[in-house]
Amino acid sequence: MPEPGCVVVVGGTQGLGRAVAGHYADQGREVVLSGRDRRRAEAVAAELGGRARGIGLDLAEPTELADRLAGVGRVDHLVLAAIERDENTVAAFDVKAATRLATLKLVGNTEVVHQLAPRMDGDGSVVLFGGRAKDRPYPGSTMVSAVNGAVTGLASSLAVELAPIRCNAIHPGIVGDSPYWSAKGDPVLDRYRNQTPSRQLTTMADVVGAVVFLLENRSVTGVNLYVDAGWLLL
């Protein structure tokens, strides 16, 4: 049996990416997690323990990614979870922030796949993170909604181009215990809770379970999975 490859989590220093990295580190897998700052990524990897290690890369600088990923060996699973939220509106449009976000989620993520796909075998898998903001915008989500919508097309194309490597996208709703949303506090979160059938928001654990399913179920490819507690039903 060949040695298993590693699990790469881009955007693994906090939030949902960190939770996925922690899941695989707890299983004893070799995990490579990234953030923009290498030392921060190394510190997070040390906190997770096991066989996790950290690397630094900036998805908004796609031409540098080949060098940043040079030290990554065989890869079994690739999770692309990074985001730089720009809280942008068309009325007060910040072109620089918008360009960074579009570049990192679309061009940067695709360049990571381009670099790492040759290091994956036919059982390998990729999960892209989109988000339900593509269908239900919130104040300031103009570019987040736009790029998360584009992730749907990217997942379809990569599922065809990379086959037999599988590619899927996950689109969470409001993840109430994620750092970004939990910081907004109950007055904001209660509004979203009241828009879900169960009055409960999606949790980080729910998202990790869904990512593991998409990565490991060999019959699932080209799927855009909504993990949103039924947010759009009401």
Ligand SMILES: NC(=O)c1ccc[n+]([C@@H]2O[C@H](COP(=O)([O-])OP(=O)(O)OC[C@H]3O[C@@H](n4cnc5c(N)ncnc54)[C@H](OP(=O)(O)O)[C@@H]3O)[C@@H](O)[C@H]2O)c1
């Ligand atoms: N949280 C939610 O409720 C929710 C809902 C729907 C969809 N999503 C999606 O789920 C994913 C994770 O969201 P999250 O809330 O967990 O994110 P988060 O807590 O804001 O973490 C973002 C991660 O991306 C990294 N990152 C930021 N800019 C980067 C860049 N230019 N290049 C490379 N890495 C970069 C950050 O690392 P450093 O800061 O260390 O660089 C961090 O690890 C995102 O794609 C988001 O769109 C989240």
